[in-house]
Amino acid sequence: MKSVNIGNVTVNTELNTTIEFRDALCKYIDPELFFPDERRNSNEYQDNENVRLAKKICGDCKHEIECAAYAIIRPNIVGIWGGTTSPERKAIRRKLNIVGLTEEEYEA
């Protein structure tokens, strides 16, 4: 198993989201909510009502930490994962000095 430590969370980089997150709360909700338009300016995006709602749903999901970590180590992932937006994950990567790899690189 390939893994990466992010803070005190160890992330399996070989996770298959369709299997590991099969009981995810977002599975039952319109996916549009989790993929808002990220081209808006950062403040407008963060204050978006749908973004807040998606984050709230993630907060109630048992996969929140694992899901956020999964997306943090994959810079190409967009949308809200584990209650984090793409800009927030970018900031986390910068803070933790994580470059991240593409899906292809993880699978190689």
Ligand code: SF4
């Ligand atoms: S934390 Fe959020 S995005 Fe991740 S599986 Fe749960 S509901 Fe879906």
